[in-house]
Amino acid sequence: DSGVTQTPKHLITATGQRVTLRCSPRSGDLSVYWYQQSLDQGLQFLIQYYNGEERAKGNILERFSAQQFPDLHSELNLSSLELGDSALYFCASSPTGARSKNIQYFGAGTRLSVL
Amino acid sequence: AQKITQTQPGMFVQEKEAVTLDCTYDTSDPSYGLFWYKQPSSGEMIFLIYQGSYDQQNATEGRYSLNFQKARKSANLVISASQLGDSAMYFCAMSEGGGSNYKLTFGKGTLLTVNP
Numbered sequence: 001d002s003g004v005t006q007t008p009k010h011l012i013t014a015t016g017q018r019v020t021l022r023c024s025p026r027s028g029d030l031s032v033y034w035y036q037q038s039l040d041q042g043l044q045f046l047i048q049y050y051n052g053e054e055r056a057k058g059n060i061l062e063r064f065s066a067q068q069f070p071d072l073h074s075e076l077n078l079s080s081l082e083l084g085d086s087a088l089y090f091c092a093s094s095p096t097g098a099r100s101k102n103i104q105y106f107g108a109g110t111r112l113s114v115l
Numbered sequence: 116a117q118k119i120t121q122t123q124p125g126m127f128v129q130e131k132e133a134v135t136l137d138c139t140y141d142t143s144d145p146s147y148g149l150f151w152y153k154q155p156s157s158g159e160m161i162f163l164i165y166q167g168s169y170d171q172q173n174a175t176e177g178r179y180s181l182n183f184q185k186a187r188k189s190a191n192l193v194i195s196a197s198q199l200g201d202s203a204m205y206f207c208a209m210s211e212g213g214g215s216n217y218k219l220t221f222g223k224g225t226l227l228t229v230n231p
Contacts, residue, residue, distance in 0.1 A: 002159075033218065043206065043221035056218055090160060094217065101148060101167065102210065102217040106160035 003027065006091050006107035014115055018079040021110045025072055025093030031055070032074040033094070033104060034066055038087040049074055050096075081114045088112075118142065119207050119222035127228050128197045135182070136192040136225045138207030147211045149190040150219065151181065154204040163205075166190055194227075202229045 003026035013019055025032050034046040045058035049068035060066075063081075068074040078085060088111050092104040120139045128134040140149065151163040166174045166181045174181040182191040194201055204224045210217040 002161075031217070035219075042223050043208075043219075045218040045220070048218060058218060088158060092160075092219075101165050103150070103162055103165055104217070104219060105162060106152070108159045111158070 002105040002107065004091060004093050004105050004107035006089075006110050008110060009108065010111050010113075012113045012115065013081060015081055015083060017081050017114075018077065019081065019112065021076040021078070021089055021091075021112075023074045023076070023091030023093075023107060025074070025091075026095075026105055029093035029095050029105075030072065031094045031096065031102075032068055032072070033092040034060075034074070034076050035090040035092065035106075036087045037090060037109075038084075041087075043090075046076070078112070083114050086112055086114045117222075118220045119209055121207055121222035121225050123225045124223075125226045125228070127230060128194075130199060130229055130231050131196055133193060133195045134197055134227065136194070136205050136207075136227065138190045138192065138222060140188050140190060140207075140209050142188075142209065142211050144211040147209055148217070149181070149183070150208040150210070151179070151190075151192045152206045152208060152221075153201075154206065154224070156203070160206075164192065197229045199229050199231060202227060 005024040030051045037043045046060040048056040066076045088109045092106045094104045147168045149166045153161045164176045178195045180193045207222045208219040
């Protein structure tokens with residue numbers, strides 16, 4: 001168990017809908033990262049939050065947004081869903097500080113199926 | 116150019132034998148980290164081992180070791196005494212630079228099958 005909790009584990013929805021994926025990082029970790037894993041694109045970085053603030057953006061669509069709350073949990077919102085958004089979405093968290101090596105620990109993922 | 120290249124889509128190894136999974140990387144940043152993750156068929160991503168660009172010695176974690184050849188920009192994972200439970204997809208990844216952004220760039224992965 002990595003200590004990172006993602007809910008739900010599975011999500012089935014229809015095109016055009018909106019969903020919210022939730023992530024609770026490991027205790028004490030300030031950084032949260034979101035990744036998307038799909039068959040054609042592989043594992044891609046979407047966005048990072050650090051202590052409530054957006055720190056970096058990757059290949060995240062405008063239809064997608066995220067936030068990190070004061071209790072450090074994070075949510076990834078996906079709207080106007082398309083078939084191509086079907087993927088495994090991972091959240092990861094990492095400790096901070098020079099000795100931590102910034103190793104990212106991943107949650108079990110949320111498998112999104114858009115029908 | 117790809118930042119992380121894993122040239123072996125699939126590998127087979129006999130139980131109890133050692134296996135090497137290849138990874139080459141491309142970066143101009145002097146400060147970077149290299150990671151290996153394991154993804155079993157159940158889907159979760161499990162951290163295995165880390166190597167920093169300034170580390171003088173190769174990293175080891177139990178049966179996992181990282182063969183770090185900086186001049187060749189390679190970071191191969193060596194699994195000793197393979198077990199059936201090692202069958203999984205293995206990803207090499209890199210983080211670059213400093214600050215507080217350590218996003219990971221992943222390779223396409225190598226599917227390892229351990230035969231009894």
